[in-house]
Amino acid sequence: MTAASVAFSVSQSTSSDILDSLPGIKECINLVTPELVAFSNTKGGTVYLGVEDDGEVTGCIGPYSIQNILDAVYDKTRPPLFVEAEEIPYKGKQVIALHVDNDGLIHTTTDGRCLKRLGKNNRPWYPEELSNRYSTEYNSDFSSKVITESSDLDIDLLEIYKLKEKLRLRDRTSTLPDMDDMAFLKDLGLIIYEEGTVHLTIAGLLFVGKETSIKKFLPQAEVIYLKYKNESDIEYNTRLDLKQPIITILDRLTENNIITHASSPRNKLIAETLQRLKYVQRTGQGVDIIYKETVSMGKPYPIYRHYNDSVQLTIYSSTENIDLVKFIIKEQESKQIAFSLAELMILRFVKDNRSIIFRKAVELTQVTEDEARNALNRLQHFSLLETVGNQYMLTARVYDSLKSGIEYTQDHTIQYLKAKRLIIEYLEKEENITRANIQELCGYNDNQARRTIEKLKKENIIQNDRTGRYANYKLVKK
Known part of the structure; x- marks a missing residue:
C-alpha cells in the first residue's frame, strides 16, 4: 500500500472550530489534503499522522478529534473525499492512519489543485491528461478503458504483424499497415501515451496483448468453443477454452462451429477495430446479417441467450430445407432482386406453418406495421403469397417448387371448410346473411366472398x- 507520513502534534484541547483555533492542526490538514487527493486519483493510499519523513514516530500528542479531521478533509475537497481513519498505538504513542480508495472519480482541493501520485511524489494533472481520463472513465464503452498498469511489455509484436498482414489482404488501399507499430496501434485506439509511457486499452489487450497479460488483466475474457458431431447430440466431442487475442481466436474458429462467447456487451472500440481491419461490416448490421444468411441458406435460426454479464450466440450448421434454399436463389436470380430479411422470414414461416396473419408477421419480423405490410405486399407482387381471408398463404407455383399441388389444394380446402362452418353456424342463429357479413366473418375480400x-x-x-x-342468403331447408 502506498503511504505518506506527516508529523502531527496537538497540545491543546479541540473544539468544533479546531482548524481556526489551532494553527498547528490547520497547517497539518493543509498538508494532508493534497496527499489524499493524489492517492484517490491514482490507486488509493494511506497518510500517517505522527510519523516523520525519516520514519521516526513522534505520535499525535494531546486531545484531538478524528471526526473533526475527517470533516476538514471532506470540506476541503471537490467532490468531497470520504476518508477512513484508524488510531494505531505504537510504543506508547498514537499514530493516525487516514486511508482513501480510488473511487473512479477525479478529486481536487477546494483551491483547484488536481493531483495524482507518481512514485513517492505528487504531480499536477493537466487538462490534456484529464480529457483522456474523462473519455475513458466516464465512457460507457468498456473496451476503450485504459489499463493503467499495462505497458509496452504486454504487447505481442507477432499479433501486430498478423493484423497488418491480414489487413493488407482485406483492403489493399489501406495505409494503416505501412505505419510504425506503435503509431498503428495508437491510430486504432488500442494504446494511449501518458507521460511517455504506453498503456493498453481493454480492446488493445484483446487484440495484441500477450496471453499471459490477458490472463493477468482480464481473466474473464474467454471464448469457449464447443463442437458437436450431430445436431441432436447433447454431449459435445470437442471443447476449447481460448484466452488469446481476438484475431488469433477468429482464425482458429470456422463457420461450421457452435461458439459460446461470453463478453461484456456494447464494446464499441472492439467493434470499430474489427471493422477497420475488415473483419466485419459496419456496426449495427451483425444480427441482421446472421439472420439473413441462416434463413436464406435454410439453416435453423440463431439462438441468442442473454445473461447479466454476457450474451451467448448459437449458430447451427445443418441445413433444414434444401428446396427452400434453391427456390430463394432461383427467384432472386430470375427477378434480379434481393429479398429483405423480413420477406425471407415470412416466406420461411409460411412454408413451415402453411399460413400467416398480419399481426404474426409484425411479431415475427420485429419491424413496424408499415414495414411488415410492405414485405407482405412485395411477396404478393412477385406471386409468392396470396390472401385467403385474413391469412397469407403460398401461391400454387410456390407449392409446385416447395411442396406439391395436392398440398396446395388441401390447404385451400381447409380454408374453405373453416369459412363454410362459420357461415352455417351464423345462419343457424340468424335468418339470413349478406356478402358483407361473410367478408367480415371470414376475413375475406369481396371476390373471395363471391x-x-x-x-x-x-x-x-x-x-x-x-x-x-x-341480396342476402339463407340456409336451404332439408
Whole structure:
C-alpha cells in the first residue's frame, strides 16, 4: 500500500472550530489534503499522522478529534473525499492512519489543485491528461478503458504483424499497415501515451496483448468453443477454452462451429477495430446479417441467450430445407432482386406453418406495421403469397417448387371448410346473411366472398333469400 507520513502534534484541547483555533492542526490538514487527493486519483493510499519523513514516530500528542479531521478533509475537497481513519498505538504513542480508495472519480482541493501520485511524489494533472481520463472513465464503452498498469511489455509484436498482414489482404488501399507499430496501434485506439509511457486499452489487450497479460488483466475474457458431431447430440466431442487475442481466436474458429462467447456487451472500440481491419461490416448490421444468411441458406435460426454479464450466440450448421434454399436463389436470380430479411422470414414461416396473419408477421419480423405490410405486399407482387381471408398463404407455383399441388389444394380446402362452418353456424342463429357479413366473418375480400357464396350455392347449402342490390342468403331447408 502506498503511504505518506506527516508529523502531527496537538497540545491543546479541540473544539468544533479546531482548524481556526489551532494553527498547528490547520497547517497539518493543509498538508494532508493534497496527499489524499493524489492517492484517490491514482490507486488509493494511506497518510500517517505522527510519523516523520525519516520514519521516526513522534505520535499525535494531546486531545484531538478524528471526526473533526475527517470533516476538514471532506470540506476541503471537490467532490468531497470520504476518508477512513484508524488510531494505531505504537510504543506508547498514537499514530493516525487516514486511508482513501480510488473511487473512479477525479478529486481536487477546494483551491483547484488536481493531483495524482507518481512514485513517492505528487504531480499536477493537466487538462490534456484529464480529457483522456474523462473519455475513458466516464465512457460507457468498456473496451476503450485504459489499463493503467499495462505497458509496452504486454504487447505481442507477432499479433501486430498478423493484423497488418491480414489487413493488407482485406483492403489493399489501406495505409494503416505501412505505419510504425506503435503509431498503428495508437491510430486504432488500442494504446494511449501518458507521460511517455504506453498503456493498453481493454480492446488493445484483446487484440495484441500477450496471453499471459490477458490472463493477468482480464481473466474473464474467454471464448469457449464447443463442437458437436450431430445436431441432436447433447454431449459435445470437442471443447476449447481460448484466452488469446481476438484475431488469433477468429482464425482458429470456422463457420461450421457452435461458439459460446461470453463478453461484456456494447464494446464499441472492439467493434470499430474489427471493422477497420475488415473483419466485419459496419456496426449495427451483425444480427441482421446472421439472420439473413441462416434463413436464406435454410439453416435453423440463431439462438441468442442473454445473461447479466454476457450474451451467448448459437449458430447451427445443418441445413433444414434444401428446396427452400434453391427456390430463394432461383427467384432472386430470375427477378434480379434481393429479398429483405423480413420477406425471407415470412416466406420461411409460411412454408413451415402453411399460413400467416398480419399481426404474426409484425411479431415475427420485429419491424413496424408499415414495414411488415410492405414485405407482405412485395411477396404478393412477385406471386409468392396470396390472401385467403385474413391469412397469407403460398401461391400454387410456390407449392409446385416447395411442396406439391395436392398440398396446395388441401390447404385451400381447409380454408374453405373453416369459412363454410362459420357461415352455417351464423345462419343457424340468424335468418339470413349478406356478402358483407361473410367478408367480415371470414376475413375475406369481396371476390373471395363471391366465390365462397357460389360454391355454397352449388353444394345446395345456401340459396338466395333476396336478389339484386340488397341480396342476402339463407340456409336451404332439408
